[in-house]
Amino acid sequence: MSPTDTRADMADYDARIAELEAKLARLEATTETRTARTGTGLKDWAERYGLLAAWVLIILILGAFRPEQMFSWNSYATMLGSNAMIVVLTLALIIPLTTGDFDLSVASVMAISSMLIAVLNVRLGYPIGSAMLIALMAGAAIGFINALFILYFGIHSLIVTLGTGYFINGVVLWISGGTPIAGVSMDLVRAVILTRFLGIPVGFYYALALTAVLWYVFQHTALGRRLLFVGRGREVARLSGVNVNRVRTGALVASSTLAAFAGILYTGMRGASDPSSALAFLLPAFAAAFLGSTAIYPGRFNAIGAFVAVFFLSTGIMGLNFLGVDSFVQNLFYGGGLVIAVSISQLLRGRRPMD
Template sequence: MTLLKGGGRLSLVQRIALPGAWLLLIIGFGIANPHVFLTAATFQTMFGSQAVLLVLTLALIVPLTAGDYDLSVGAVLTLSAMMIAILNVQYGWPIWAAIIAALAMGLLVGFLNGIIMVFFGIESLIVTLGMGTLLGGITLWVSNSATISGISHTLVDWVIVKRFGGISLAFFYAIGLCALLWWIMEYTSIGRRLLFVGRGRNVSKLSGVRVGRVRVGALMGSSTLAAVAGVLYAGTSGGADPTSGTNLLLPAFAAAFLGATSIMPGRFNPWGTAIAVYFLVTGITGLQLMGIQSYVQQLFYGGALLVAVALSQLSRRRVPLDNG
């Protein structure tokens, strides 16, 4: 009985460790730089400006839950934003039609990733790395390696200009997607199948789960969410940069693995992911406001990824499959 109580306390500590560390980080930067860091403008900027990163990280955790990696999400984000810019600015498409085309592209890329992976039995890491490189080349080709600006003000208004509580609507879209993904992963058969496949594919097959279909579906969901992140990027910047998604891939992986150590330790979960994104962003913002040089951002994200992967693996070993 004592062991059970001790295990319960340990589980609670694991669940709240990252939110607690985030709070301590805020307190620390607040004490060090109160007049700049502890302002409404700082937190409004942090929350609103990182919606793209949050959605991209949510995209990653879908295939990660099923035991696969998607290294093409950054390229999908970039191509999605570029498609919207080219179709809307250069070809005069209505913004809603350009967005639908970008989302359809994301869905198609995920389907191709999944089919190649399952049909040919190639590791997801290799397939998505190749697909990401291919998409990067396509983006550079169609854009002539140039940034395209001038996207419809309708999208810009509804993503970054319009605000609620001083925070741009992009943040609330990202949180809405986070809540939807949490519901799917926690309360539907789809979420349970993703988890079963990620924990043991052979056992899942013996249990009647169509493992190949689940893995393909996970990659389709991942690419579609990455395309949504591209829509938000286009609305946030008012344009498209042919290399934008590349810089977001490392922090997205760092946040995904760090999030797996919190809320539901040992599992990739949306709310842990959201906390991890803003924990990392708070650290970067605080360091920048203190005048730390820009290379520290790479050190921070790289170090966080190494630590997060180690901690998430330890958590996965400790937590049984049905722990929720």
């Protein structure tokens, strides 16, 4: 290849990258200027912050029936701390959701992370730090395996992650013998639940910090714009020079790694690992992910919206428990919340079909 051809190829590549950056900037500007499109600041405010207003409203309504509990700081301190792993699990979900992929294995990854820590620390005597590192590495490996089957074999993410999730569940039951394992190092318990700041377990602040990091990545980095661009149109992104498979692989690996971290928080909160209970968090995480996409940055999966949605739903469940409502109502609440959230999200997306 002659030097002239090389310079021409480089110029073409630079032009494509410049075009991509311009498209990403326009996409970001379009998303951030909803007021100009709707023509009314009030409607924009309602879309962005309606969920926050609904959160306050549900507290006031439930507080009218149980004021001594709903207006107690201890109730909210406990709720904030105990739902930290759901926040992290929801953050894990929204990364691949942004690129158009579903990860149904996150709760199973959380379960195997928790069980690996318990088996390694309690039964095999590994230091808790080493056990946590192995759990995180296992989570990242599972994400890579998911990406391999989705991208190399061309299987839909729903099918792949559903299958790997069930496979992981079997592994969890196998290594645990089907029974809970208690006696995890108190160092982990202290680092997650016993140490408190302003009365709130520090596990909550880990989730808060991750929310802030993910918000920054999504809103203020080229990586976040590429994630969004891939989710909005993979073929267009590919033709514009984005390595779509690399972006999707990174999203799936990050998702599973965060799910493994949720398993660490879950183990620290309980001081034990249960081979079955972690799976109950999949529905709340999905409900929060889609509900969160209707707030703050409406029509987009976003970290702050997901964070608010987790505690909006948790507040409702807490209030129903205070009212003595049967436990099955939780499933009705989360299931109904998921359907309603997806419906609202689709309306905000202009009824654009999901990939």
